[in-house]
Amino acid sequence: MGRLMGWQLARSGYRVALYDRGDATGAQAAAWVAAGMLAPFAEAALAEVLIAELGIESLALWPAILAQLPEPVFFQRNGTLVVWHAADRAQAQLFEQSMRAHLSADLQQTGIVKLQGPVLQTAEPALGTRFSQALLLxxxxxxxNRQLLAALAAGLAQHKAELHWGVTIDDLALPVAGLVIDCRGLGAQPSWPALRGVRGEVIRIQVANLGLTRPLRLLHPRYPLYIAPKENGIYVIGATEIESEDQSAVSVRSALELLSAAFSVHPGFGEARILELSTQCRPTLPDHQPAIAWDGARVLRINGLSRHGYLIAPALCQxxxxxxxxxxxGTITDVDAFEAWRQRTRWPTLFQTFPLHPIG
Ligand SMILES: Cc1cc2nc3c(=O)[nH]c(=O)nc-3n(C[C@H](O)[C@H](O)[C@H](O)COP(=O)(O)OP(=O)(O)OC[C@H]3O[C@@H](n4cnc5c(N)ncnc54)[C@H](O)[C@@H]3O)c2cc1C
Structure with missing residues (x-):
């Protein structure tokens, strides 16, 4: 979020200084471990309408953003295929109902396609006849995501932003600036105690010639599982969702579940090589929604992106x-002006004043 904000501001002519306790790769951020799925429809089954709306808006914004970055970023808009094993049929019905409940009639009509039999096999030939039904989104x-983090860092440098990697910022020593934009994710927890981490584990594997053409979601009794094909035969399998801020290595149970799920989708995954097992925590607010919070003076905090950072970042940034x-x-100077401005926005609930720093 911070890189995207900084890059947009720098190329609009603002003087930008970016401070990150990590390095230019972003390997210390939740953003590094993420799968980079842009799935507003599938996420609608689990999240509030706001997330689907921000996600749909963001999907339309990504191509123009990526086209202006100085390095290429793999981006695909070829849909997601939701599949389930016969024993989980009831779960598929529940998933579809929950998804539809958070989407307009129009989106339901154009954004959810039921596939079965030969039509399904033609849509995703690599699956053969393993699944008899699916939903195509x-x-x-x-x-x-990793290419994007690198490209944004390069874009920031290109637009002459000051880059301070390896610098930890705490609330008592904020940089001096016209405006400080705090996008520290879970690192902002000391000043925003309502933030909590939700542990997620993913596995990166590599296998040649498997041929999945789009991300798959496999409905699973415990958490939404996906297999996202990236470039060069790399697949990201994720993600667990555990109420814990433990960032230690992936558990045996999670590894078994994620890898077995992949193997149940395609036996070809049996010969894949495990490149990485990684853990991170999603920065999450109590209502599981993002927030843009103003302290009444010169600090704006953007946080609570939870499991939707890539999905919603462009719209949130806008x-x-x-x-x-x-x-x-100097048009928004006090809470009344802020309130009047906020009410005119498309998503007023996104904006709030920061509770620990009362205005005045
Ligand atoms: C397993 C997993 C899978 C996910 N999959 C997806 C997905 O498929 N699609 C999707 O849209 N989202 C996904 N997400 C969610 C996404 O990763 C997050 O929503 C997003 O990374 C949040 O962005 P952020 O910038 O707020 O926080 P972060 O990505 O954590 O970035 C915070 C940055 O702040 C820096 N920082 C922290 N504290 C300090 C400090 N004190 N001083 C200086 N710098 C500091 C960090 O180094 C880091 O660079 C996933 C997350 C996880 C964990």
């Missing part, structure tokens, strides 16, 4: 940028 996509202009221009 044709508008969904994915990107290569909303935050819309607030920065009047803030810096």
């Amino acid at each position: 044709p508008h969904e996509g994915q990107l290569d 909303q935050a940028l819309a607030m920065i202009e009047p803030l810096l221009a």
